[in-house]
Amino acid sequence: MTHTTVRIAMNGVTGRMGHRQHLVRSLLALREQGGIGLGDGTVIMPEPVLVGRSAPRLRALAERYGLREWSTDLDAVLADDSIDVYFDAQITAAREEAVKKAIAAGKHLYVEKPTATGLSGALELARAARDAGVKHGVVQDKLFLPGLRKLRRLAEGGFFGRILSVRGEFGYWVFEGDWQPAQRPSWNYRAEDGGGIAADMFPHWEYVLHELFGPVRSVQAHFTTHIPRRWDESGTPYEVTADDAAYAVFELAGGIVAQINSSWAVRVHREELLEFQVDGTEGSAVAGLRGCRVQHRSATPRPVWDPDIPADGRFREQWQEVPDNDEFGNAFKAQWELFLRHVVRDEPWHWDLAAGARGVQLAGLGLKSSAEGRRLDVPELTL
Structure with missing residues (x-):
């Protein structure tokens, strides 16, 4: 059995949706089930790294769920070469700037909707991700x-x-x-x-x-x-x-x-x-x-x-x-599984930032x- 660890910077997990649906019911649930089996002996194991603005709230979440890593320094987390994916569930007004930083750092992207506050911003993110050659997805639960x-x-x-x-x-x-x-x-x-x-x-x-x-x-x-x-x-x-x-x-x-x-x-x-x-x-x-x-x-x-x-x-x-x-199963978890398979195995995926721009x-x-x-x-x- 071969384990492929995917390290995911999760920004916005102190909020209701990021905490309950994306952290607990998706990534932690995938870990509890032993990861995502690909059918050939390979297992994808997601590893969350919590990111946010409130150190006490992040520390409390990490201790509650037995997670080792958390940070209030997004730039430092994105500069870490071991981070594979950047996930964003912040308030919409804060999303564009953070996603642009993640694209510049070469991270794959998975973000909540709406992807931006306006169409021009949403298209800019989709084009930047395409030009950077990173894999990108938007939550369509x-x-x-x-x-x-x-x-x-x-x-x-x-x-x-x-x-x-x-x-x-x-x-x-x-x-x-x-x-x-x-x-x-x-x-x-x-x-x-x-x-x-x-x-x-x-x-x-x-x-x-x-x-x-x-x-x-x-x-x-x-x-x-x-x-x-x-x-x-x-x-x-x-x-x-x-x-x-x-x-x-x-x-x-x-x-x-x-x-x-x-x-x-x-x-x-x-x-x-x-x-x-x-x-x-x-x-x-x-x-x-x-x-x-x-x-x-x-x-x-x-x-x-x-x-x-x-x-x-x-x-x-x-x-x-x-x-x-x-x-x-849980709708958020089901889409997370497909996205991580896309990241690791390049399996088909079309719920990308261009699709997110249509919603905006x-x-x-x-x-x-x-x-x-x-x-x-x-x-x-x-x-």
Whole structure:
């Protein structure tokens, strides 16, 4: 058995996402399972090196998980020739400068989305990584969720026939922070720090729509701030400067129409926090984070509109659950495994910084559409 160690500088792991999903549930979980076996006796073993601004928080994480190395000096870590990969889960406003440093140091890159605060910055990073010859990836975790993997299986198997429309509902009530602590960090609500639901969620919707149904050709969106005043982590009130809800219509290649509502000021009345309904000529499906239900053309009931007569039966009970037929692990962990195989063995990979730039582009066009009150075309990006 041959062990190939991949040393990964992880910047931003003191934050919720970097800590829980990327460190604990991905890289530490891969270590606990004995690494990533390549089938020929070779095992990839990730080795995290924690990076951040707070020495006490980094030290506490390292001690908690038995990790040997941590540092508040990013430049020194990037100058270390033993570091193979740079990972970034910082706040968006801090990402571009750090990723540029990692490219200059010749490190492979794996970064959270959005990759930059604007399209020009996102394209600059993608071009710099390409020209430097480093391998690069952007987190697109929704594609690896069990529910969406089932949805992809249905689409690739021709279940839908001709797809007509996609409707997405995402969101939940994020407490304001005064009488109950907020579930999201306060920087998410400050535009000057790269916050806002456009920057956060539109990159997700871009890659989900692009990969499952087709490229986005146009967008018409309305963004708003429903809750204008919130309280930060110290209990201090602040004025919200970023959008907290988005209502958008996307036209996809082939004429598919997608409608997606995103809100941090909505209460959940559905099976999961995120659901997509796909309707086609041959069948329909509703997929969430984990589950997926279908109704085929041959099993579609014949509803008749009559508000004076109670509905005969519950409509949700007329759908069939899609079986797992596979073992679905953590979505972040699944993509990390593919990226590390790409780094070590150059296995196929297309979730790169160019794909990340498309998400940044869509967020920017959505905001522009909302500000100007009109539909905008989405031009194809070229590096």
